[in-house]
Amino acid sequence: MKKLAFLALSLALASGADAETIRVAIGTQDTTINCATGGLLIRELKLLEKYLPKDGKYKGVTYDIQWKNFTSGAPLTNEMVADKLDIGSMADFPGTNNGAAFLKAGKSSIFLTVLSGSTLGSGNGIVVPKSSAVTSVAELKGRTISVPFASTAHGMLLRAIAAQGLDPQKDVNIITQAPEVAGPALQANKIEAHADFVPFAELFEHRGIARKIYDGAQANAPTYHGSLVAGEYAKKYPEIVVAFLRAALEADRLIAAEPEKYSELIEKVTGIEAAVNYLYHGPLGLQTRDNTWKPEYRKALATSIETLKLMGRESPLKAETFIDDQYIRAAFKASGLDYEAKLKNYDKLALKANDAVTGKPIVDFQRVAGIWLIGEPKVRHYATIEGALADLRKLEGEGKKARGVYVHDLVHRIKLLAENASFVVDGKGQLSAFLQKDAANAYAAAVKGKVLDFAGAQAAAKAR
Incomplete structure (x- = not known):
């Protein structure tokens, strides 16, 4: 009996030793809250584990799921190019930098899906200190404005200044500053204005240290955050990529059904107040969660690539080959969803509610x-x-x-x-x-x- 038990144990150990371990290393931007359905919610709710393939060539596979959080897209890209991460989420302009960096290294990355964005451009914003008398971008002439360089907000700021007939190189003083530094600087009146991406313009407002004077919607320039994957990884493990996207689709469904609940979860993880998270993720939110490649988002990516050229950073990157929607289409199909119908739908998350005082259904949304x-x-x-x-x-x-x-x-x-x-x-x-x-x-x-x-x-x- 002892010999049989020893033999069974030996066979089990041998089988375990032969089992393949596949890394799934994902870079997130937790505080960039419209990346939540491509990172924070998947991680916290363990949604990826539900969809990772377990049969066929993946039978007996052990998954080594790794998560790493970043405050911006640039360091996330560095780790993807260095093969330390397989999947990551970031905005359109940092995503362009990601694709260019991969090509420069003799590799490629794929822009898989949009997660959340605005075809009008809302989400990026410009704020001034709470006590400032400034109420418009035109009044920023001759003033110092900080912004995280190479971010989607940086591009928005340059367009907003130029739209006023001002020269961004001569008529204003633009300095680089991360949001965690800009907050205290605004509060201490050490800077005269700050431009930033989701959700910092609204977060600084909510905390009473700043006032928003400009929203990206005024520029009518589409912007979004989405998820990318290393090209070789997608080629080797397409089923895992689709599994990740199915998890993102479920995260989207969950937050749509209970935006307050998951806004509070985001606050618990990031410290960003639930009221601000709800501003984005609740009904009629500041941005729209959307996993489809609408023409406006494709155009935004092409514009980002052109912006690289304007900055003297030539790259052979092309939007039409950088975007590959086969994976998100497969995820929609596997989840029983209609990609084409969603692609044509531009509606924000609907508000279906009764007036809290009269009890009557709300049907006009202009002044809700x-x-x-x-x-x-x-x-x-x-x-x-x-x-x-x-x-x-x-x-x-x-x-x-x-x-x-x-x-x-x-x-x-x-x-x-x-x-x-x-x-x-x-x-x-x-x-x-x-x-x-x-x-x-x-x-x-x-x-x-x-x-x-x-x-x-x-x-x-x-x-x-």
Whole structure:
């Protein structure tokens, strides 16, 4: 019996020794919250393990799943090129740098999928210190503006300045600065403006240290974050790449169904407040989660490649070969989803809710608002801004506090944090919200209304 037991153990050990171990090394950007469905949520919810292949050539395989977090795309790219990572997520412009770096090293990478973005350009933004009198990009002439160099926000900043007829090389002083440094600098008034990517313009606003004066939607330049893979890895393990993308699709489904719950999970992991995460990932969010290669995103990638040339960094990289949608199409099919239908759909995550005061279904979304109270698991929705702010005064009178108040810009249809928005009240007591003070002034003149700040809007709502 002892000999038989020893023989069985020996066979088991031998079998284990022969089993293949496959590395799946993934680089994430946790604090870049619109990468969440390609990283943080997959990792925290262990979604990849559900989809990794376990039969055919993968029968008996052991998976060595490795995760590494980064604050930007450049160091993530360095590790991918050095074969320390297989998959990574980043924005369009850093993604272009990724493709160029691979080619320079005699290799290739593939842009697999979009994760979240905006065909209009919302997400990137420019902020000024809370106490600053500056309200527009034109007023930044002669001032110092910081931005993370080579980021998607850097490109947005250059376009925004040029659109004002200013020379980015002569009329402003642009310096490089990471968001973790820019926050304290804004608070101490050491810089006059800062441009950044998701979610830092809104995060600095929410923390009360800055005020957003410009959103990328004003540039009408599409932007997105997505996932890439090393070309050789995709060629060798296409089924693993599809498994990763199926996990991303499930992460997208989960956060769409319960945005508050997963916004809180993102806060737990990153420290970025759930109210800001919800601004992006909730219904009618600031950006749209989208896994399809819409023409606007393909064009954005081509523009990024052209930008490389303008920066004197020539590369043979071409958008039409850098993007390979066969993997995301396979993931859609395996998950029972229709890629072509999603490709044609430009809608944001729909808001299906009743007004928190009247109980009636919300059907007009131009002036919808939301309040997320501390201690409540769900956001309260309102058909009108005046209805929301009147209810907020009542709730605050009961000792309750809001963790986030949301309104929508009447011009650009983007979601805003209400405390820093400009408002206009018309003769009927109807409130409209605006990101730009000059847009609010123009609208007020057109409707013979009055421009208000958040406190004034609350007072106007109470007076109705």
